Amino acid sequence: MKPSVLPHAQPQARPLSGAAEPLYVLKFGSSVLRTIEDLPRVAGELYRLRRAGRRIVAVVSALAGETDRLFAEAEAVTGPVSCRSIPDLVSLGEERTAALLRLACDRIGLPAEICRPEELGLETSGDACDSQPTSLDPFHLEHKLAASGLVIVPGFVGMGEDGQRSLLGRGGSDFSAVFLAGELGADRVRLYKDVDGVFESDPARTPDARRFAEVSWADALEVARPLIQAGSVEYAAARSLPIEIEAIGSTRPTCVGPITSEPLPQKPEPRLRIGLAGYGVVGQALAARLKDDPRFEIASILVRQPQRTRAVPPPCSLTNDVGTFLDAGFDIFVDALSCDSTGASLCRTLLSRGIHVASASKRVVSSHLPLLAGAAASGGARLLYSAAVGGSAPILETVSRAAAQGRIEEVVCVVNGTVNFILDRLSRGAGADEAIALARAAGFAEEDCAADLSGADAAAKLRIIAHHAFDISPQALDVTTQSLDEEAIARIEASGERWVQVAHLRRLDGRIEAGVGLRPLSELPELGAPAEEWNRAVVTLADGSVYRCVGRGAGGPATAEAIAADLDEISRGRAGIAQDRTRLAS
Numbered sequence: 001m002k003p004s005v006l007p008h009a010q011p012q013a014r015p016l017s018g019a020a021e022p023l024y025v026l027k028f029g030s031s032v033l034r035t036i037e038d039l040p041r042v043a044g045e046l047y048r049l050r051r052a053g054r055r056i057v058a059v060v061s062a063l064a065g066e067t068d069r070l071f072a073e074a075e076a077v078t079g080p081v082s083c084r085s086i087p088d089l090v091s092l093g094e095e096r097t098a099a100l101l102r103l104a105c106d107r108i109g110l111p112a113e114i115c116r117p118e119e120l121g122l123e124t125s126g127d128a129c130d131s132q133p134t135s136l137d138p139f140h141l142e143h144k145l146a147a148s149g150l151v152i153v154p155g156f157v158g159m160g161e162d163g164q165r166s167l168l169g170r171g172g173s174d175f176s177a178v179f180l181a182g183e184l185g186a187d188r189v190r191l192y193k194d195v196d197g198v199f200e201s202d203p204a205r206t207p208d209a210r211r212f213a214e215v216s217w218a219d220a221l222e223v224a225r226p227l228i229q230a231g232s233v234e235y236a237a238a239r240s241l242p243i244e245i246e247a248i249g250s251t252r253p254t255c256v257g258p259i260t261s262e263p264l265p266q267k268p269e270p271r272l273r274i275g276l277a278g279y280g281v282v283g284q285a286l287a288a289r290l291k292d293d294p295r296f297e298i299a300s301i302l303v304r305q306p307q308r309t310r311a312v313p314p315p316c317s318l319t320n321d322v323g324t325f326l327d328a329g330f331d332i333f334v335d336a337l338s339c340d341s342t343g344a345s346l347c348r349t350l351l352s353r354g355i356h357v358a359s360a361s362k363r364v365v366s367s368h369l370p371l372l373a374g375a376a377a378s379g380g381a382r383l384l385y386s387a388a389v390g391g392s393a394p395i396l397e398t399v400s401r402a403a404a405q406g407r408i409e410e411v412v413c414v415v416n417g418t419v420n421f422i423l424d425r426l427s428r429g430a431g432a433d434e435a436i437a438l439a440r441a442a443g444f445a446e447e448d449c450a451a452d453l454s455g456a457d458a459a460a461k462l463r464i465i466a467h468h469a470f471d472i473s474p475q476a477l478d479v480t481t482q483s484l485d486e487e488a489i490a491r492i493e494a495s496g497e498r499w500v501q502v503a504h505l506r507r508l509d510g511r512i513e514a515g516v517g518l519r520p521l522s523e524l525p526e527l528g529a530p531a532e533e534w535n536r537a538v539v540t541l542a543d544g545s546v547y548r549c550v551g552r553g554a555g556g557p558a559t560a561e562a563i564a565a566d567l568d569e570i571s572r573g574r575a576g577i578a579q580d581r582t583r584l585a586s
């Protein structure tokens with residue numbers, strides 16, 4: 001059956017200005033954003049893709065049931081009288097989700113902007129509550145995208161010919177996303193659903209339904225009508241625009257595009273088992289983050305004191321015995337320990353046995369990287385450690401991306417959340433002891449806070465950054481440090497200025513100069529204004545091009561998100577994960 005194609009206006013697709021990074025338009029509807037409990041997984045998916053260097057327009061629907069509730073509320077006021085202004089009320093559902101999602105992004109240190117209906121430039125025609133998009137003026141959207149790389153757009157709403165809000169008809173957020181993708185010339189448009197693609201029939205009712213890897217626009221209109229809004233499929237067909245349909249965390253979207261392939265039976269993927277060492281600030285935040293992720297199961301947790309009460313109930317029993325910890329059997333080891341010797345020895349042993357490792361410990365990674373990389377190579381395992389540097393600020397990814405483009409000349413960064421937090425508070429009149437106590441209470445500081453204050457923590461991170469920037473061994477780098485001691489604090493307080501602990505790497509006379517020092521922020525305009533525990537990095541190449549990134553440098557949720565993205569990466573390469581868990585015992 002051929003789709004009936006609506007007569008949409010078809011302006012030429014325009015790439016966004018300065019479009020270096022691929023642009024993805026993603027849509028999160030009420031099947032994946034049912035309640036506020038679902039926000040962390042959606043924010044995590046956005047974080048994962050931003051970290052991988054994608055620019056994102058994220059279109060959201062109202063939370064489940066919200067649109068019906070708002071229509072009913074409107075009707076309670078209007079009765080049978082037809083009112084043009086119903087979209088003003090009903091579109092609040094999508095605006096609320098956009099604001100909630102931005103909060104969830106902020107919590108994990110992912111900058112995002114919201115493009116409100118009046119700024120979006122999406123014009124519509126037809127009935128106010130069942131309109132068709134006709135054109136897009138992306139001026140504000142482009143501006144916001146250039147500023148943060150992630151723009152959240154309330155779906156389902158546009159502006160009618162009379163300049164008032166209009167609605168795109170039920171399921172219209174799909175249409176918002178596909179239309180924006182088409183008009184912006186996006187590299188991908190993906191609609192996230194609670195099912196992993198398009199099936200012959202609803203897998204909730206027919207569990208053995210087969211799944212399409214590819215389904216044509218016309219066939220999608222036949223088999224996937226309840227899943228994808230028809231208008232968006234018709235628009236995509238008219239523009240020859242492929243649409244991806246997938247569940248969060250999936251690696252195999254259905255492509256709704258030019259062809260239909262034979263559907264295949266679904267094989268559920270077994271969960272990946274995680275051995276989590278450390279159940280403090282980071283370990284507990286990771287357990288909370290993975291609670292509803294069907295891909296992972298925390299199988300074993302190693303701690304110092306199993307009897308202590310924890311704020312996040314552990315998903316399995318805690319042990320302080322390494323043998324018992326290992327006996328549970330797992331595919332991935334997460335190092336969230338404060339004890340370096342235990343962490344280093346477990347990482348090395350497990351990597352050599354083929355167990356993948358995600359580490360949050362800059363001390364372990366900066367001191368043992370060549371050894372650990374060797375163990376990973378011999379065991380055929382992956383070693384990831386994004387969380388060890390910058391918390392959720394994707395500093396290592398940004399540096400690696402820059403290094404792939406050209407010769408790095410300089411890296412200037414803020415990489416210690418605790419010190420940045422303290423200096424920020426000092427500049428706002430707090431006393432040093434109070435600021436340090438607040439940083440500790442927030443879970444930013446190391447077990448021994450002296451490592452933060454002395455610059456040793458930043459120096460360890462700088463060594464890892466240098467490895468990614470200049471391909472040198474972390475241990476080979478000499479780093480000068482300056483301590484935030486009483487004398488420095490007195491000098492900073494007397495200056496009345498905002499100071500930063502800045503870490504830098506610079507090519508100088510054929511060697512790499514590296515240092516961690518305290519400077520007034522006014523001397524470092526390129527750093528912007530990193531507030532509280534936020535970290536940032538500015539990477540400059542020999543040709544003058546500049547790469548930047550920001551994120552929360554410390555704290556449970558941000559650090560756990562970086563680990564979750566590492567776990568996601570491991571899960572995506574799961575073909576390489578051996579299923580023989582007896583390796584642990586050997």
Ligand SMILES: NC(=O)c1ccc[n+]([C@@H]2O[C@H](COP(=O)([O-])OP(=O)(O)OC[C@H]3O[C@@H](n4cnc5c(N)ncnc54)[C@H](O)[C@@H]3O)[C@@H](O)[C@H]2O)c1
Nearest residue numbers: 278279280281282303304336337338339360361554555559
């Ligand atoms: N807190 C942060 O903001 C943050 C951010 C990024 C990285 N990190 C790193 O993550 C790791 C954990 O940090 P945290 O803040 O969660 O620390 P934490 O002190 O809150 O927790 C440490 C955990 O390690 C366990 N532990 C310590 N020694 C042990 C031993 N010998 N055997 C078994 N268990 C042991 C403790 O019982 C505790 O569960 C550290 O390497 C830290 O540098 C922390």
Ligand SMILES: N[C@@H](CCO)C(=O)O
Nearest residue numbers: 416417418444446554
């Ligand atoms: N103590 C560290 C934790 C993140 O590595 C900091 O404050 O930056």
